[in-house]
Amino acid sequence: MTQDQSGMFGAAGTGDTSGYGGLVRQSVSFGSTERPYGSYFDEVADDLERAYPDFSDAITRVVVDRGELTLHVKKERLVEVASILRDKLKFEMCMGVSGVHYPDRTGAELVALYPLLSMTKNQRIRLEVATSELDPHIPSLVEVWAGNNWHEREVFDMFGIIFDGHPGLTRILMPDDWDGHPQRKDYPLGGIAVEYKGATTPAPSNRRSYR
Amino acid sequence: MTTFDPYASSRETTEGTVFSVTGGDWDSLVSEIGESKEERIIVNMGPQHPSTHGVLRLVLELEGETVTEVRTGIGYLHTGIEKNIEFRNWTQAVTFVTRMDYLSPIFNETAYCLAVEKLLGITNDIPERASVIRVLMMELNRISSHMVALGTGALELGAMAPMFFAFREREMVLDAFEEISGLRMNMAYVRPGGVSQDLPAGMNLKLRELVKTLRKNFKDNATLLIGNTIWMKRTEGIG
Numbered sequence: 352m353t354q355d356q357s358g359m360f361g362a363a364g365t366g367d368t369s370g371y372g373g374l375v376r377q378s379v380s381f382g383s384t385e386r387p388y389g390s391y392f393d394e395v396a397d398d399l400e401r402a403y404p405d406f407s408d409a410i411t412r413v414v415v416d417r418g419e420l421t422l423h424v425k426k427e428r429l430v431e432v433a434s435i436l437r438d439k440l441k442f443e444m445c446m447g448v449s450g451v452h453y454p455d456r457t458g459a460e461l462v463a464l465y466p467l468l469s470m471t472k473n474q475r476i477r478l479e480v481a482t483s484e485l486d487p488h489i490p491s492l493v494e495v496w497a498g499n500n501w502h503e504r505e506v507f508d509m510f511g512i513i514f515d516g517h518p519g520l521t522r523i524l525m526p527d528d529w530d531g532h533p534q535r536k537d538y539p540l541g542g543i544a545v546e547y548k549g550a551t552t553p554a555p556s557n558r559r560s561y562r
Numbered sequence: 563m564t565t566f567d568p569y570a571s572s573r574e575t576t577e578g579t580v581f582s583v584t585g586g587d588w589d590s591l592v593s594e595i596g597e598s599k600e601e602r603i604i605v606n607m608g609p610q611h612p613s614t615h616g617v618l619r620l621v622l623e624l625e626g627e628t629v630t631e632v633r634t635g636i637g638y639l640h641t642g643i644e645k646n647i648e649f650r651n652w653t654q655a656v657t658f659v660t661r662m663d664y665l666s667p668i669f670n671e672t673a674y675c676l677a678v679e680k681l682l683g684i685t686n687d688i689p690e691r692a693s694v695i696r697v698l699m700m701e702l703n704r705i706s707s708h709m710v711a712l713g714t715g716a717l718e719l720g721a722m723a724p725m726f727f728a729f730r731e732r733e734m735v736l737d738a739f740e741e742i743s744g745l746r747m748n749m750a751y752v753r754p755g756g757v758s759q760d761l762p763a764g765m766n767l768k769l770r771e772l773v774k775t776l777r778k779n780f781k782d783n784a785t786l787l788i789g790n791t792i793w794m795k796r797t798e799g800i801g
Contacts, residue, residue, distance in 0.1 A: 417680055509644075524637035533645055540649050548581045549572070 384415040391474055392420040395440065402439040403432065421477045426489050429480055433465075433495045442467040442476070445496035448503055450510035452535045460484040461512050465492065465499075482512065491517040509534035601626045609638045615714065652678050656750045664747060665710050668703040671752035672696050678754040692756035698769075699742070699751065705776065706735040716787060719796050727783045731776055738772055741765065 387393050392415055399422075400406045409428035414421045424432050436442040444467065451462040459481035466477050482489050491514035492499045503514040504523040511532035514520055522529060531538055545552040572581045591603075601624075608619040619635030643662065647655040659674040660667040679685045713728030736746040742761055743749040751758050787793050 417683070522637075524640040526637070533642065536648070538645070540645055550579065550581055 383412040388413070388415045388420065390418065390420075391472075392476075395420065395474065395476055398440050399432075399435065403435045405431075419475075419477060421479050423479045423481070426480050426482055429478070430490050430492065430495065433478070433492050436467060436476075436478075437495055440469065441471045442469045442474075444468040444470065445492065445499055448492075448499060448506045450506040450512060450534065452510055454536045456481070458483050461487055461510055463489050463506060463512055487511055488513050488515050490515050491520075493517055508532065511535065602630075609635065652754050656753055657748075660748045660750050665707040666703050667748050668696070668699045668752060671750065672700060675752050675754045682754070684755070689756055691760075695757050695761060696752055699739075699757075702735050702738060702769075706732045706739075709735075712783070712787070715797075716790075716793055719793055721787075721790055721793055724783055724786050724790075724793075727779070727786065731779050731783070734772060734775065738765075738769060741768070 386396075388396065396413060399410075403409070405428070409425055409432055410422050411425060412423040414423065422432075433445075446466040446468055449464040449466075451464065453460055453462065461484060462479060462481045464477060464479055466475065468475050480489055487510075489512055491503055493503065493514075494516065500518065501523060503517055504520060506512050507514060507517075507520050508522040508524050509532055521527065525533065542554045542557065544554050544557070572579050574580075603624050605622045605624055606619070607622055608614055609617040611618075617638035619638065621633040621635070622629050623631035641661075643658045646658055650658075656671055656674065659670045662670045676685070679688060709728040709732040713725040713732075716722075716724040716728075739749060739751075740746045742765060743751040743758065745751075
């Protein structure tokens with residue numbers, strides 16, 4: 352599967368200082384990796400298949416790239432898979448949540464990534480869950496790893512993914528009344544005026560001397 | 563203005579509306595609380611407060627002198643680095659990531675560069691000398707960063723002298739950084755593919771001398787902290 356992409360990281364339109372804005376390249380998206388995966392990845396996959404009978408239904412793809420294992424999980428099954436990884440496979444820690452926005456992937460534009468660490472076995476894997484921009488809901492993993500609380504708030508703040516079941520999903524970095532989600536690719540860089548107590552300072556890109 | 567704002571009154575001038583931002587009205591708060599039987603008050607602490615290093619807002623719920631609930635506003639230091647990097651190339655991003663934690667710039671740079679190299683598949687092509695210099699710089703940086711933690715930590719607990727000594731040591735490390743990279747902080751020294759320049763001539767000996775001095779000086783500071791009963795009582799066995 353290949354697709355043409357242009358510009359840097361899919362962003363276009365404003366403030367590109369890199370000179371790479373006109374870059375057109377092919378992006379490669381990976382299919383499932385064939386066994387053997389190498390390293391401890393086969394062991395992890397075997398253990399998970401044994402502990403979780405619905406493996407083939409819940410895990411849509413297993414990708415090994417650059418020495419890292421990523422399990423693509425259906426979002427409805429995320430909590431089940433996560434609980435089993437924590438309890439049976441000893442992945443005690445979730446290192447956080449990262450959001451990604453792929454505007455070109457219709458129906459799976461928003462992605463949440465969960466890097467997991469097993470301290471007992473010294474292993475690291477990653478879970479990937481995708482959802483549509485029109486229905487940006489992913490189940491919360493706060494019940495499984497309590498430390499995910501703030502990370503999920505951050506991904507909600509930056510990407511607008513709604514984590515169902517989160518105990519208090521509010522913005523964490525941006526002000527509560529902010530419009531939009533800044534790290535989506537269609538969100539502009541700059542261009543936002545600063546308003547404080549009724550006085551307005553135009554955004555740098557809109558100040559007279561720069562126009 | 564149609565409504566009166568007690569914290570930011572305004573007046574019209576020839577240049578437009580001028581706002582005078584004032585502090586909270588402590589007197590009215592005190593009189594209000596004096597009337598109620600409850601001791602529970604909500605205090606808005608920060609984002610600018612002398613006891614927070616940086617900008618942090620805490621919404622505290624107090625029952626007398628006990629904090630029963632706290633909510634935090636941590637976004638004041640959010641600078642949108644990821645968004646900025648979307649519009650720049652891989653090398654330019656080093657200048658941003660070096661500022662993420664200004665006490666340990668080399669670690670930010672190295673972590674970022676290792677990720678970029680992994681994505682490009684050039685991890686094994688990095689010259690060994692560059693890797694060694696990265697580790698060397700990270701170790702020096704670790705010292706300077708720990709010195710700030712120990713120094714300001716002691717200052718927080720009421721001991722001022724350890725801070726002077728810790729910052730003296732930190733400054734020596736920063737001098738070495740300046741000689742190597744040209745800058746004391748935020749050096750953007752580590753780049754995807756290696757480092758921006760080799761060590762200057764004679765740096766090897768200077769660093770050995772520096773390490774010797776630091777070893778000697780650490781003893782002074784260690785004695786000063788471990789000999790301080792208050793510092794020990796407030797740090798020992800608290801997790």
